[in-house]
Amino acid sequence: MAPLLHALPQGMIVTETGIPWGVKQIGAPETWSRTTGHRVKVGIIDTGVDFSHPDLRHSLEPGINLLDRSQMPYDDNGHGTHIAGTIAAANQLHGVIGVAPRARIYPIKAFDHQGSAFVSDIILGIEWCVYNKMDVVNMSFGMHTKNQSLLRAVNNAHRSGVLIVASSGNDGKIGHIDYPARYSKTIAVGATNRVGKVASFTNRSRLIDVFAPGERIVSTWPRGKHREMSGTSMATSHVTGAIALLLAIRPKLTPAQIKACIQKSAVPLRNSKALQSVGELNVARMLKVVERK
Template identity: 40%
Template sequence: MLTIQALLTLVPFVLAAPLIQPRAAETIPGKYIVVLKPNGPSAGEIFADLAGGALASVRRERTYDLGGFKGFAASLSDAQVEALKGDSKVAYIEADGIAHTQAAITQSDAPWGLGRISHRSKGVSDYAYDTSAGEGTCAYIVDTGIYAEHPEFEGRATFVKDVAGSATTDDNGHGTHVAGTIGSRSYGVAKKTKLYGIKVLDSSGSGAWSDIVTGIQLAVSHSKTQSCPKGVVVNMSLGGGKQQSVNDAVAAAVDAGLFFAVAAGNDGQDFSSTSPASEPKAFAVGASDVNDKLASFSNYGRTLGVIAPGVNVLSTWNDGGNNTISGTSMATPHVAGLGAYLLGLSGPLTPAQLKSKIQSSATSGAISITYPASLGTPNKLAYNGIS
């Protein structure tokens, strides 16, 4: 397939910014994310210039200024899209779409994942870890929010903001479950990390990509105001069809120093056509079961970061109790928590250094992977290196 990048090498100049339609995605009619060229003015500075003629009635719904990633989200008519495509300050325009959590509720009682990531062999139920346990780190959960008052969080959890509404807690449960695997007292990998919930998904577990980009930006800006001397990790247990603006926002946040663990997805297919897992600077996570098999639902691919426990994972819930659910959503916080745990041990690392550390310490060849996932998917199971 001829890509936009390939087209740019074949022609000496571009007459109009491309309009990108997300692949295999649920788009939101009439809503777009407009990404500006990185070396130009900010969205706020140039919007007055853009908003002439056909654009006079455009109202920005979101504004993005995250290092090299700049732009805005707005409701646009076809004529307004065409007008923006002709503006030299616009890099590309992308239809807004919907992302979802990557989990499915099941019934089980066995919290086995912590034992698995702290031993080279399966079947060990205890969790071995260094008592530093992620102290001095901050973990951001970009999800359905967090029930910060859960006793398992021991006062270390904060609901930062609902970027799409006015909720003040997790009205779904998914985000609280993810946070518990990262850093709760009983179910967490990094039991002393500070937990920050940013709500970008609604009570049904769905949300607009434009709101998710806002959540990514908020994680970067908010973390700068907190005490996180050993580093910051971000968990994104959500996904949908490939959305370039979301990938670019994640890349900019990684460039700002934040490590991103992202769900590979639950479609049982290569994740190269999904976001944010397809972003190379993120760390995509697949799911395994208690028998060390790649979960039947888990996405896969040659650039998968690691595999982690993701079937029948017990963790915190938004009613103050616990729940057991499955998905790459549940595998990912094992790795975000592992990132916080390793930062707590070593001190600050760049995201690239932390990715390398997680991959080099992983247990190789432990997971049974069948065709077609076996074609090139790295067989590496997350491990905390305690031995």
């Protein structure tokens, strides 16, 4: 079993609604007059999603439940619902708003109620995303060991034009990040806090492609609730949402072009001399880079 490692335990239930700080931090609202991620297909390989959540129900497609093909990919853990909200929540009056509120979310349930999965189900999830022509896939989980079959699935998705975004891990390690973020054909994401510094819990190395907000992130939670959580999982969902905004206006960009654009447009990190080549996600700058091409 591959544990879903990247949500720090015991998130605090909160009632704050509106545009979460992380969505503001990456500059997403400044770009909504140009793009909202309209109809970009986002696969989320996770624990499923709460289909009845008022912030999500207008953004959701059926997806697939790999643990029980006869059932919808309902979320019995909460992690997948939280990820989906950061990417594409769209409840302006009473709930939270995600980075790309008009993107289409396809939940792929590969993780059980405890947040564990077989690697074989993760691979099936990636294959489902390729077959069903997802534009971008969020993989907010990690493993400490390399798996050749998973590597082949990631590389095949990349060749097929399906970009995978993965989280670096929450062990606070320096010089090491988890798989599959460690694979070169993914976008590897680390977490920052409110003041733009690297979060203490995030794994970090030169293999990270971009950092994004991941500390005390408010998003959707099962049974119509909201919850605050921290982790590189949360950072990853910000990057996935940003890619949806980009693909809505430049749908022919390849995974390699998107990765280069994100890296080039990132804002330098504060007080992080060891990571001078890696920055924090900024959507407005990212769109300017592609508009100059």
